[in-house]
Amino acid sequence: MATMDDIARSLGISKGTVSKALSGAKDVSQATRKLVLEKAVELGYQRIARSDEAPRIAIFITNMEYKKPSDFGYDLVTGFRKAAEPAGFRVEIVPITKEFQAATPYDQYMVRRNYRGALCLGISLLDPWLKDFETCRTPTVLYDNRVSGNPNVTYLAVDNDEGMALAVRRLKELGHRRIGYLSSALEAYVYRQRYQAFLRSMQDSGLPADETVCGASFHVSDCLSTHLPRLLKAGCTAIVCSHDLLAHSVIVHCTELGLSIPGDISVIGFDDIPLCRYTDPPLTTIRQDRTDLGKSAFFALSSHLNHVALSTFLLHPQLVNRASCGAPPEKAAK
Amino acid sequence: MATMDDIARSLGISKGTVSKALSGAKDVSQATRKLVLEKAVELGYQRIARSDEAPRIAIFITNMEYKKPSDFGYDLVTGFRKAAEPAGFRVEIVPITKEFQAATPYDQYMVRRNYRGALCLGISLLDPWLKDFETCRTPTVLYDNRVSGNPNVTYLAVDNDEGMALAVRRLKELGHRRIGYLSSALEAYVYRQRYQAFLRSMQDSGLPADETVCGASFHVSDCLSTHLPRLLKAGCTAIVCSHDLLAHSVIVHCTELGLSIPGDISVIGFDDIPLCRYTDPPLTTIRQDRTDLGKSAFFALSSHLNHVALSTFLLHPQLVNRASCGAPPEKAAK
Numbered sequence: 035m036a037t038m039d040d041i042a043r044s045l046g047i048s049k050g051t052v053s054k055a056l057s058g059a060k061d062v063s064q065a066t067r068k069l070v071l072e073k074a075v076e077l078g079y080q081r082i083a084r085s086d087e088a089p090r091i092a093i094f095i096t097n098m099e100y101k102k103p104s105d106f107g108y109d110l111v112t113g114f115r116k117a118a119e120p121a122g123f124r125v126e127i128v129p130i131t132k133e134f135q136a137a138t139p140y141d142q143y144m145v146r147r148n149y150r151g152a153l154c155l156g157i158s159l160l161d162p163w164l165k166d167f168e169t170c171r172t173p174t175v176l177y178d179n180r181v182s183g184n185p186n187v188t189y190l191a192v193d194n195d196e197g198m199a200l201a202v203r204r205l206k207e208l209g210h211r212r213i214g215y216l217s218s219a220l221e222a223y224v225y226r227q228r229y230q231a232f233l234r235s236m237q238d239s240g241l242p243a244d245e246t247v248c249g250a251s252f253h254v255s256d257c258l259s260t261h262l263p264r265l266l267k268a269g270c271t272a273i274v275c276s277h278d279l280l281a282h283s284v285i286v287h288c289t290e291l292g293l294s295i296p297g298d299i300s301v302i303g304f305d306d307i308p309l310c311r312y313t314d315p316p317l318t319t320i321r322q323d324r325t326d327l328g329k330s331a332f333f334a335l336s337s338h339l340n341h342v343a344l345s346t347f348l349l350h351p352q353l354v355n356r357a358s359c360g361a362p363p364e365k366a367a368k
Numbered sequence: 369m370a371t372m373d374d375i376a377r378s379l380g381i382s383k384g385t386v387s388k389a390l391s392g393a394k395d396v397s398q399a400t401r402k403l404v405l406e407k408a409v410e411l412g413y414q415r416i417a418r419s420d421e422a423p424r425i426a427i428f429i430t431n432m433e434y435k436k437p438s439d440f441g442y443d444l445v446t447g448f449r450k451a452a453e454p455a456g457f458r459v460e461i462v463p464i465t466k467e468f469q470a471a472t473p474y475d476q477y478m479v480r481r482n483y484r485g486a487l488c489l490g491i492s493l494l495d496p497w498l499k500d501f502e503t504c505r506t507p508t509v510l511y512d513n514r515v516s517g518n519p520n521v522t523y524l525a526v527d528n529d530e531g532m533a534l535a536v537r538r539l540k541e542l543g544h545r546r547i548g549y550l551s552s553a554l555e556a557y558v559y560r561q562r563y564q565a566f567l568r569s570m571q572d573s574g575l576p577a578d579e580t581v582c583g584a585s586f587h588v589s590d591c592l593s594t595h596l597p598r599l600l601k602a603g604c605t606a607i608v609c610s611h612d613l614l615a616h617s618v619i620v621h622c623t624e625l626g627l628s629i630p631g632d633i634s635v636i637g638f639d640d641i642p643l644c645r646y647t648d649p650p651l652t653t654i655r656q657d658r659t660d661l662g663k664s665a666f667f668a669l670s671s672h673l674n675h676v677a678l679s680t681f682l683l684h685p686q687l688v689n690r691a692s693c694g695a696p697p698e699k700a701a702k
Contacts, residue, residue, distance in 0.1 A: 346682035
């Protein structure tokens with residue numbers, strides 16, 4: 035592991051300057067600080083912690099709510115802290131914007147703030163740091179995002195293939211043949227995954243699936259006004275949704291159209307957010323246990339810190355049967 | 369958790385008979401024992417351990433050598449024991465044949481022997497227990513085998529996609545365009561995975577890949593006598609092999625044919641078994657760290673025992689550059 039002396043020698047400057055640059059002192063020029071940080075990352079420098087100092091881990095959050103128990107990210111953060119804090123780590127939650135990412139090289143930030151590793155929640159394919167993760171040297175766990183080929187990065191998620199298979203199998207058992215799919219925008223890795231998984235599950239189940247019964251839009255309103263009528267017209271008797279909030283909107287919209295759920299149309303979600311119990315009717319969905327995912331994220335990170343390079347870490351999903359799925363209308367009428 | 373009383377009540381027999389059947393006493397008929405074991409599995413019975421008794425875990429081994437440090441399974445077993453035994457588990461190594469599996473339902477065996485969970489090494493697509501794993505209730509980690517949809521089963525492996533991408537990228541960097549692939553029989557899940565991963569990696573790298581430059585056979589001799597000449601004739605300047613032993617055979621065979629490695633043809637293996645350092649020339653390969661995999665297997669199992677259902681657990685592979693890969697002949701001649 036490189037020391038401040040190594041950085042100083044390598045740049046031909048004094049150790050004092052290196053120390054000041056790393057600690058963010060004001061009397062070092064921006065250019066020198068940049069040089070020092072770049073060299074620190076290149077050499078794999080890590081500040082030696084004082085013996086009374088807990089090693090620090092960051093949870094970076096973007097595009098995700100996490101403060102209230104009903105927020106998607108709450109259990110992830112809580113599960114992570116439940117595992118990390120008893121193990122002696124100090125966990126800091128750092129909301130980040132795209133602008134911040136674009137202005138701040140990831141590894142340099144990690145060295146400057148002395149973070150040993152990070153869990154990243156809510157990163158989309160449009161976030162600038164996604165590029166940094168391809169080559170970063172800091173142990174990093176990406177929830178719902180995959181970066182292939184960097185031994186320092188782990189992909190953590192629920193098994194989306196299995197989840198979609200559970201959803202499709204359930205609807206097939208109930209007698210559905212024409213099953214549609216609605217999704218949020220495919221700029222998120224997880225939604226791409228689920229979309230592909232849906233098509234594969236339909237194929238594996240011997241059911242017809244092509245783009246005529248699928249629709250994806252960034253705005254929920256587009257899903258409801260453009261895609262949903264198309265799917266209904268195509269004879270779909272059930273709709274699988276990429277996530278629960280969308281499924282909830284589909285239920286509300288169908289009800290407004292005078293359709294009964296599940297009498298006329300079955301709806302199934304994905305994630306099992308707290309809301310699912312309170313929709314009308316309560317939403318059948320695929321559960322990902324976010325507390326377990328949070329705990330697993332810490333395990334993956336501590337694995338890296340112990341030099342075991344984890345690539346992929348997937349949890350089993352569960353089908354949660356509530357009241358939004360039933361037999362298709364023809365079948366029910368028999 | 370069900371007790372012996374529950375089993376007795378459910379079958380309408382005495383608790384004494386249940387106890388005898390579960391302990392394997394001789395004065396219980398084969399038919400009764402079978403009934404009791406089936407019911408025990410169905411109800412989720414687990415014998416309560418005495419306080420001085422370490423919980424037991426089995427490592428089932430088939431189609432794999434593991435006794436000597438040079439054997440493929442040795443580090444897997446050792447890594448697992450290094451993690452499990454300090455945690456208070458008793459690890460038993462149980463070699464199993466296909467005949468044994470066919471005659472012994474998996475869950476019943478686990479109840480009878482009072483195993484809390486198992487790691488399975490070397491299972492092929494032809495092993496009878498693979499069917500049992502689809503529905504088993506005992507926490508089970510399958511190395512190099514995937515069973516989808518059972519929350520009690522974890523798939524543990526190295527990231528084969530990433531491994532093949534590393535191999536193909538390395539050869540492309542060296543200047544190869546025509547790259548061939550040789551594989552052991554595709555009855556093993558891992559070889560199917562790697563074969564698909566090779567084709568995907570070639571595609572992603574913009575290199576031509578189809579079945580004309582690929583060959584798979586159960587017998588190494590078939591690979592050498594049938595497929596290798598075909599690949600050489602097709603102009604391949606490099607061969608990626610599904611595993612190191614096959615790569616070693618390719619090196620020996622090519623040398624016998626008067627070809628120089630890597631002057632005329634580059635060869636790359638997969639696994640990094642101890643032999644790779646001693647082939648002539650030493651074999652460039654994709655490393656899977658089997659000690660880390662063994663440790664990870666125990667983590668996955670203890671995760672299940674703590675009711676966190678792990679679906680997939682992949683480790684990052686590493687490219688190990690030795691001397692069996694170089695520039696293609698045209699390029700070298702320039």
